[in-house]
Amino acid sequence: MDIATIRSQIPTTKNVVYLNTGWSGPSPQAVVDAIGRMLAFENAEGPTSRPVLDRHREVKGEARAAFAHFVGARAEEITLTDNTTRGINIVLNGLRWQPGDEIVTDNLEHGSGLVPSYHLRRRHGVAVRIVKLAAADSEADILQKLEDAITPRTRLLLLSHIMYSTGLRLPLGEVQRMAHRRGARVLVDAAQSPGQVPLDMRALDSDYYAGPAHKWVLGPDGVGFLYVRRELLPELDPAEVSGHAALRYDQEGDFEPVTDSPEKFELTTMSIPLLAGAIEAIRFLQEVGMEAVQARWQALTERLRQDLAAIPGVAVTSPAAGPTASGLVTFVPSGWEPRDLVDALWRRDRIVARAVNYPPGVRASVDFFNNEEDLDRLVGALRALVQSGPPE
Ligand SMILES: Cc1ncc(COP(=O)(O)O)c(C=O)c1O
Structure with missing residues (x-):
């Protein structure tokens, strides 16, 4: 184009x-049209009529597949969310923390990374170490500073792929491989990267990657995604749950939780018109x-x-x-x-x-x-x- x-x-x-x-x-315009068409369809046929319910199920699957394809992941690794911050919270509040565990983050993070980290410190006694990064840092400087901050108690690095204030972009693949060598995982605040840079979760060795549809993806406000590497899903407990988190439950107390599906983090009703818009936005970017x-x-x-x-x-x-x-x-x-x-x-x-x-x-x-x-x-x-x- x-x-x-x-x-x-x-x-x-x-x-x-x-x-x-x-x-x-x-x-x-195609995004706005897709949202409008879905809203009109729901309202013409009735929100819970058979054709609408069938289409809702299809669109959720298509949205999961579209995000997966867009970031080089599998659909079974994508949770549909409403924004980046939700995905960050799902991971931070889903890990099983012990007092004395450490998070390494940096001074250039957005409040959506810092505040949930500080909240975790108050709730679970997790230590938060803040590395000082600067816009003039080279890739080697960034790697070194982050590696120097990691201790045997460090469980997680929380980092933006692209920093919101200066636009500093991390050498993410190298950072993640370094963290893994040191026994830590990486949660990426990906508010600024999907739709701005080509992404491949496998090539980047990603663990957790949370992004929105409304920024560089050019989709509507109210849709986002969280990538969790398949092997890491069972150890991440959802802090908020709905029937999607139950393999089986009854009215007498029986409950078997879902462990390895990204849908366990999704609650109940979500806007299907907005998902249709996000799918269209991804299609537009893939065409370009x-x-x-x-x-x-x-x-x-x-x-x-x-x-x-x-x-x-x-x-x-x-x-x-x-x-x-x-x-x-x-x-x-x-x-x-x-x-x-x-x-x-x-x-x-x-x-x-x-x-x-x-x-x-x-x-x-x-x-x-x-x-x-x-x-x-x-x-x-x-x-x-x-x-x-x-x-x-
Ligand atoms: C780096 C960063 N993190 C998080 C956010 C919040 O994003 P969201 O509205 O998708 O939660 C922003 C928004 O500007 C951001 O730039």
Whole structure:
């Protein structure tokens, strides 16, 4: 698909300069249509009529298979969730912790990784060790710092594949293989990676990988997935359960739990229209091709970094082009509070970006559907705003 065709299918691109896929990506029209068709079908036939129930079962299977294919896993390894944070919680609250067990994480994590870890520390006495990573770290630096933090009590590393604030991308396969050699497993906060980079759970030696459909996958809010390697499913206890977690139960107390199915973590009713939308979003990305997606944001971000570097008073805080860089480009505009600059970009030029807190800055998410004109609009607006400074 050429870029004009891609943009013609994503309505947001006609109306605004959208540089916030890292928060929530704009959906292709086909995604919105798939959701609408499923809602209309449910409502026309009746939500529990035979044809609707049959279609619901099929769509759940198709969604599991679609996520599995998209990340290089088997359908029996995919739990359907509502977002990344749910998947992180399923794993953290499903492992059998002993006081004194340790988690290794880092200072660049999102609250969705840190807060559940701190919560675990309060509930189970798990120690949380925080490694200090920086955007300028090389792949070797990252590996070394993480390995140095591992002790014989370390059971789990909790790491983002791509850090939300600076866009730092980890050498995930090497990190996971190193952790396994040291006797630890790895839970990946994959909020920013599916749909941004090609993924293969087997090649990466993944244990647990939790992601959303609503960011770089360009699907709807409210759908996500959790990958758990097949062999690890039995030892992960669901903290919340429904009938899906019972192989057998009766009204007199008999209960045999499911052990090795990813469906044991799923509760009851979920939105089938939203799943239909997520399936369509994955189809769209697969048609474009994940290698092409990655090559395009790489080229666009290289151009953007150069243009930003040429603006006096703007300092880029993301990694330089290379294996640790991603489609997230963050910068500090001198004289401006990041939040105020984000507001000014919207008011002046309908540019959608976001402010991040740690380290502080303005983050532009550059995705394959963006074009050079989007970047020129951002650079032009920034030049003018940094020169004029914030309003009195
Ligand atoms: C690294 C990271 N983790 C977790 C989240 C939360 O994602 P979700 O809304 O899918 O739970 C985000 C959202 O911005 C994120 O960037």
